[in-house]
Amino acid sequence: MSTSQDILSNPSARSVRADDAVTPVLEVTDLRVAFEGDARTVTAVDGVSFTVRKGRTLAIVGESGSGKSVTSLAVMRLLPEHSARISGKVNFDGRQLLDETKSAMRSLRGNRLAMIFQEPMTSLNPSYTVGEQINEVILRHRPISKKEATERAIAMLRLVRIPSPETRYHQYPHNLSGGMRQRVMIAMALACDPELLIADEPTTALDVTIQAQVLELMRELQQKTGTAIVLITHDLGVVAEACDDVIVMYAGQVVEQCSVEQLFTFPEHPYTIGLLGSLPRLDEKRESLVAITGAVPDMANPPKGCRFQARCPFRIDKCAEMPDLMEVSPGHFSRCWRAPMEDLVP
Amino acid sequence: MIKPVSSSPPGTPIIEVRGLGKKFVVKRTVFGRPLAQVGAVDDVTFSLMPGETLAVVGESGCGKSTLGRMLIRLIKPSAGEVFIDGHNVTNVSHAVMREQRRHVQLIFQDPYASLNPRMTIAQTIAEPLMLHNIVPAGQRAKRVAELLEMVGLRPEQANRYPHEFSGGQRQRVVIARALASEPKAIICDEAVSALDVSIQAQVLNLLKDLQKRLGLAFVFISHDLGVVKHIADRVAVMYLGKVVEIGTAEMTFSTPRHPYTRALLSAIPVAAPPSQHRSRAARLHGDLPSPIAPPQGCRLHTRCPHARPECQTVSMALDIEPNGHANACAFWRELPAQDADHVREPRNPKLEKLFAAFEAMAARPALTVSES
Ligand SMILES: Nc1ncnc2c1ncn2[C@@H]1O[C@H](COP(=O)(O)OP(=O)(O)OP(=O)(O)O)[C@@H](O)[C@H]1O
Ligand SMILES: Nc1ncnc2c1ncn2[C@@H]1O[C@H](COP(=O)(O)OP(=O)(O)OP(=O)(O)O)[C@@H](O)[C@H]1O
Ligand code: SF4
Ligand code: SF4
Numbered sequence: 001m002s003t004s005q006d007i008l009s010n011p012s013a014r015s016v017r018a019d020d021a022v023t024p025v026l027e028v029t030d031l032r033v034a035f036e037g038d039a040r041t042v043t044a045v046d047g048v049s050f051t052v053r054k055g056r057t058l059a060i061v062g063e064s065g066s067g068k069s070v071t072s073l074a075v076m077r078l079l080p081e082h083s084a085r086i087s088g089k090v091n092f093d094g095r096q097l098l099d100e101t102k103s104a105m106r107s108l109r110g111n112r113l114a115m116i117f118q119e120p121m122t123s124l125n126p127s128y129t130v131g132e133q134i135n136e137v138i139l140r141h142r143p144i145s146k147k148e149a150t151e152r153a154i155a156m157l158r159l160v161r162i163p164s165p166e167t168r169y170h171q172y173p174h175n176l177s178g179g180m181r182q183r184v185m186i187a188m189a190l191a192c193d194p195e196l197l198i199a200d201e202p203t204t205a206l207d208v209t210i211q212a213q214v215l216e217l218m219r220e221l222q223q224k225t226g227t228a229i230v231l232i233t234h235d236l237g238v239v240a241e242a243c244d245d246v247i248v249m250y251a252g253q254v255v256e257q258c259s260v261e262q263l264f265t266f267p268e269h270p271y272t273i274g275l276l277g278s279l280p281r282l283d284e285k286r287e288s289l290v291a292i293t294g295a296v297p298d299m300a301n302p303p304k305g306c307r308f309q310a311r312c313p314f315r316i317d318k319c320a321e322m323p324d325l326m327e328v329s330p331g332h333f334s335r336c337w338r339a340p341m342e343d344l345v346p
Numbered sequence: 347m348i349k350p351v352s353s354s355p356p357g358t359p360i361i362e363v364r365g366l367g368k369k370f371v372v373k374r375t376v377f378g379r380p381l382a383q384v385g386a387v388d389d390v391t392f393s394l395m396p397g398e399t400l401a402v403v404g405e406s407g408c409g410k411s412t413l414g415r416m417l418i419r420l421i422k423p424s425a426g427e428v429f430i431d432g433h434n435v436t437n438v439s440h441a442v443m444r445e446q447r448r449h450v451q452l453i454f455q456d457p458y459a460s461l462n463p464r465m466t467i468a469q470t471i472a473e474p475l476m477l478h479n480i481v482p483a484g485q486r487a488k489r490v491a492e493l494l495e496m497v498g499l500r501p502e503q504a505n506r507y508p509h510e511f512s513g514g515q516r517q518r519v520v521i522a523r524a525l526a527s528e529p530k531a532i533i534c535d536e537a538v539s540a541l542d543v544s545i546q547a548q549v550l551n552l553l554k555d556l557q558k559r560l561g562l563a564f565v566f567i568s569h570d571l572g573v574v575k576h577i578a579d580r581v582a583v584m585y586l587g588k589v590v591e592i593g594t595a596e597m598t599f600s601t602p603r604h605p606y607t608r609a610l611l612s613a614i615p616v617a618a619p620p621s622q623h624r625s626r627a628a629r630l631h632g633d634l635p636s637p638i639a640p641p642q643g644c645r646l647h648t649r650c651p652h653a654r655p656e657c658q659t660v661s662m663a664l665d666i667e668p669n670g671h672a673n674a675c676a677f678w679r680e681l682p683a684q685d686a687d688h689v690r691e692p693r694n695p696k697l698e699k700l701f702a703a704f705e706a707m708a709a710r711p712a713l714t715v716s717e718s
């Protein structure tokens with residue numbers, strides 16, 4: 001039976017070279033996604049650009065509804081075609097994904113491109129066992145026998161720390177706990193050593209100890225295979241521990257972009273400041289948490305100017321105009337007229 | 347004197363469970379006899395008073411959701427009893443249980459799976475209003491709009507369908523629906539874990555506020571100990587189906603007794619620059635044993651850093667201290683003291699100033715923005 005060691009030393013795994021860290025695996029340029037409704041058009045993603053390099057992890061954080069999932073679904077070409085209008089460029093290893101045929105996308109997905117979805121129950125089929133579903137993915141992309149696929153599927157389940165994987169293999173999704181289902185999704189996504197993995201809130205249902213193990217596992221696999229990872233999460237602890245770079249989204253736009261170290265040392269956008277300030281902390285107990293008051297703007301009819309202005313305590317008259325994403329210090333970008341924030345706290 | 351039928355004597359817990367257990371059959375012989383079972387929940391006892399919040403924390407698969415579902419009888423317990431508002435509901439009919447569910451609502455872990463894709467958000471939230479006849483038909487639309495606003499959604503989103511919402515927005519719809527029936531207790535199964543922190547803070551503040559105003563009680567199932575610390579009065583820590591520690595939030599966080607609780611506290615990821623991270627040494631290593639064949643004696647012994655040979659035969663009975671703090675480690679009095687390092691988070695003074703400036707400016711009278 002194969003062990004986690006076998007998986008990690010899989011001969012098809014690519015090794016990481018020194019110059020890999022600069023090779024972009026995914027380059028998204030000026031991505032826009034609009035949903036056409038009966039009476040209204042919602043612009044969910046509005047001019048988003050970012051790059052993910054080989055062996056690196058990019059975090060996407062941001063307000064609920066800011067377009068994180070839609071961005072990743074657009075990259076994977078999984079948005080409903082009848083209602084979503086997509087423009088911009090998505091370059092994956094030299095291929096323009098927005099121009100690829102449907103069948104080309106189908107053979108990329110699950111193989112070189114993998115995605116872990118936000119809600120595991122909606123992407124697992126309730127009428128097949130979890131083992132059958134992982135096997136199906138492996139057999140679709142790998143020329144191996146059914147028996148070998150089964151062995152690999154069980155090894156993957158063991159790798160994501162599911163106890164008694166041989167028994168769990170034969171169970172249906174509803175027989176598993178929420179966190180186990182999430183790990184089944186992770187096992188499925190990693191089964192074919194993808195070059196790019198987009199993980200949408202992959203650990204929200206996991207408790208801290210398993211979360212730490214799963215994140216470490218993703219890191220380990222990444223070091224072996226050089227997989228580039230996009231990790232969508234609202235858990236800032238996960239960003240701090242598992243990611244290298246980060247983009248912060250607000251109302252369909254990137255409002256801050258920097259390294260993880262920079263983000264937690266000194267954020268440069270008011271939304272991020274509010275976000276970090278509203279974290280429940282273990283070393284103090286407050287009556288109520290600092291919340292960013294107000295709600296996100298209606299994306300069918302966004303305000304002119306800065307999209308955070310109605311909720312921003314640092315707002316000035318100039319904010320009625322839309323700021324660009326500007327470099328505040330080397331490698332640290334912010335879409336705010338008042339950056340650098342240093343000037344606000346003398 | 348005439349009393350309303352539903353009112354129970356003061357001091358009655360809104361929810362009480364005694365010796366609650368659940369076994370699932372995971373394998374059968376060809377004749378249908380059980381071959382292997384998962385002991386998802388084993389001998390759990392606690393009570394929840396009106397206005398109180400009990401958090402249930404523990405590793406994935408340790409039985410938290412199963413426990414939550416048994417509280418409202420979505421799953422029938424294999425052992426023990428459940429009382430709602432003083433009534434034993436362990437064996438009552440479905441009709442009686444339906445009536446009770448108005449008072450005890452469950453927010454499911456998977457929000458999408460619990461919304462009907464063919465119903466608009468307004469219809470979804472209006473359903474309990476109608477079912478339990480909470481407001482007259484003419485006022486339902488207004489009430490739906492109020493509930494949406496409470497959870498930070500815009501009323502004009504009411505006529506859209508679940509697939510048009512993001513994950514966090516759907517979770518808020520589910521919370522609004524639970525609040526619609528004006529329950530006495532809500533079981534929140536990871537109810538805020540899909541929300542980003544700023545909305546999480548709004549929803550937590552809202553839940554606390556409702557609790558104060560209406561005396562709502564919560565069973566709060568969560569793996570996020572930061573959130574638990576913020577919201578819980580008491581905390582129950584579970585491991586492989588068993589409660590291993592239970593006490594006030596203050597006791598559990600400042601003087602954790604059980605090695606498992608200590609490991610959980612040290613595994614919390616900290617939102618600080620990577621250069622300032624704590625060591626990971628205190629984290630629990632090794633794999634979660636299978637609940638199909640849990641370890642004998644203390645179930646943690648396969649992973650416990652303090653395990654000794656006797657641990658394979660000890661019982662997991664709770665040892666209750668005079669202040670009510672209880673834990674299931676047979677040797678807890680002999681364990682080394684836990685350093686308090688896990689509760690201190692490094693902070694940068696300049697960053698603190700920035701947060702303070704944000705908070706101070708945000709507290710000014712309403713910002714006026716011309717929506718052009
Ligand atoms: N199929 C759709 N039709 C119409 N609107 C949609 C559709 N899918 C998403 N939206 C809208 O697009 C916006 C962005 O949604 P998205 O799912 O990307 O948010 P998100 O950033 O992932 O949020 P969360 O953290 O809550 O998951 C939301 O306002 C949502 O209502
Ligand atoms: N319907 C079922 N049939 C068989 N086994 C089940 C069923 N529901 C739950 N189980 C098993 O019971 C155990 C406890 O599951 P439960 O969903 O209560 O865990 P949990 O603590 O909520 O975990 P998570 O944090 O991952 O959501 C698991 O081993 C699970 O596989
Ligand atoms: S541009 Fe103005 S309104 Fe927008 S975030 Fe900066 S200060 Fe606030
Ligand atoms: S009884 Fe033994 S194994 Fe169990 S928690 Fe205590 S020291 Fe650890």
Ligand SMILES: [Mg+2]
Pocket residue numbers: 068069070118200512513514
């Ligand atoms: Mg999302």
Ligand SMILES: [Mg+2]
Pocket residue numbers: 177178179410411412455535
């Ligand atoms: Mg659960």
